[in-house]
Amino acid sequence: MKSCFSRTSPRLNVSLGLLTAAILTALPAQAQSAADRPITSGQRATAQRVASQGVPLSALAANAPDQYTVRSGDTLWGISGLFLKSPWRWPELWGMNLKSIRNPHLIYPGQKLYLERVGGRAFLRTSRSGDGAPSETIRVSPRTRVDVLGSGPLPTLQPHLIEPFLTESLIVDDESFERAPRIVALANKDRILVSKDDRAYVRGLEDAPLLKAPGLPTDFRVFRSAVPLKDPITEEILGYEAQYVGRANLVRGESEVDEELASGRSNDAKAPPEMPESGDSKPLMTAEEQQPTAPERKMMPVPATVDVVNSKEEMRPGDRLIPEPPRDFRSYVPHAPDIPIDARVVKVQGDAVRYAGQNQVVILNKGLRDGVENGHVLALLTTGSQMVDKTDDSRARIQLPDERNGLALVFRPFERTSYALVMEITSPVQVGDKLINPTGN
Structure with a gap:
């Protein structure tokens, strides 16, 4: 149950954070200042390029809403998918509203987003054009306000899944x-x-x-x-x-x-050797030879x-x-690989599970050594089967083409393997299915 508290605020300048697409999350037990989370130079360059141009209407999702209010339980992946055909193309989404974004990592429930279409281009605004509403700062007079605890910034995806x-x-x-x-x-x-x-x-x-x-x-x-x-x-x-x-x-x-001490046996010196009897031909031992020798210690x-x-x-x-590995902050900024990736599903996670559906985890046969990174988005392909062409009198065997099946997000790469979460799917995934670079919008 969420708790509330009341407080009296002095006159404040309250910065309005808006939907950006700095799609990051951390382990639930940790806290980190969102301002410290990195934005790559490539992501910033893309955002700056589209900030003045917007994005082409062809990049928008088919049913992109004219406005949307961020709700508790939303994820950045899901909201990005509302506006763009490719949810991982977050720099474009950020760039649509670059001037209003000072901290691109903070997107909160309750914020409103407005989509405008002008001259074949699309722009995401903090307020409707011409309504005179401020897009960056509002002034709040002293008053009593009630804040709901626990309504933090949205994660990229549901943390409990991974x-x-x-x-x-x-x-x-x-x-x-x-x-x-x-x-x-x-x-x-x-x-x-x-x-x-x-x-x-x-x-x-x-x-x-x-x-x-x-x-x-x-x-x-x-x-x-x-x-x-x-x-x-x-x-x-x-x-x-x-x-x-x-x-x-x-x-x-x-x-x-010491083994003898551990077993309770005495560690005293051994008794001196007996003296030879009279008439014994064995020569007497010297004084040095008669000295007791310390037993060898066994540990x-x-x-x-x-x-x-x-x-x-x-x-x-x-x-x-x-x-225990160090508890590092893991960022899940969805992005397409910069190099060609051709991976296969090695295992579907779960006891006696043969097929994976949406929000399930699979293991890939590619990892850090192959250039796979945290946040890589890969297109899932259902491997085409081989069959006999019964329409051909020669009964030739043919290979059916692979078909696009959905998207997966890499969230933990190892040296030669990686964990990936199935984000979107049209048919079940199984061992041997392919994952490649996503293409198109």
Whole structure:
């Protein structure tokens, strides 16, 4: 339930932020000044170019409204799609109203947008032409106002659709997963699984023990059973998607202890050797040789200690710990790739899910090394099937053409793979379907 508060404001100049298209969002737990979010030089140049020209009417969506009031629950992708045929072409949308926009990242519920068509061009205004309403600043006299908390700027897309893939999912190579520290035992010997607030013991490799020291990570994600991701074309293993089970905090690092002390045995010097009996032909030992020798110390490893702070599933011995990545701000500024991209769907996310629909996540066989970036918009193609031409007496096999099927937005690229959200779709997506650069308006 949203709460309200009252306040008395002095005379203020209130800047009116309007629909821009700086389509950005961050992890829900974080806050960042929108003014600090970047606008690329290319995006600004495009906006400046269209600011004085508007956009051609052919770029508008078929049913673009003459006016629209931003509502709670809207997304920037959805609003952009109301006005333009291609929602990712936000610099044009921003440029239509460049003079009225001082902070292009803040678009709030309640703001009104007006679309004007003049001489074959389209312009987005903050107010109707000739109505005398200010487009940038209004003056507010002192009065009591009521603000609704929680009505922040609009996100690019619904955050809950991708949040689990930002905070939980991980794609790693096989070596990295195998070298990760592993749970070896539980503090409570009466249990075989651990969950939140339980304690467990962890070991790293001999050449990479899990230590606690300044500068080293103490927060970890816990994963299990990495599943190989295979390229549907080359059958190459692109990486391994690990199953997220929870989070743990490092309490104590690994160490060593003397094995005899650990087992409770005495570490006293060994008794001196017996003297030879009379008549024994063995020569007497020298004084140095009769001195007792210190036994060789044998060290035993002591596992690190971790406390489980969050669990999606109960953890067990064999689960792996990977350091928590830094919580960075992720921007989703939709844009077409600058280089040709020819990707394939590797996996549809979900248990026993074969097809993906709108607002579902898929994994692609292209990543950072292929030039894929956060915010890339790709056109989905349904792969044409092969069939026998029964109208031909030779019964020749033919390949049907690929058909445009929708759009997907890349929101988390890895080195060789990427997560993408299906934004628009006309028929279900499956493994092997293509993703290429979007074309046209």
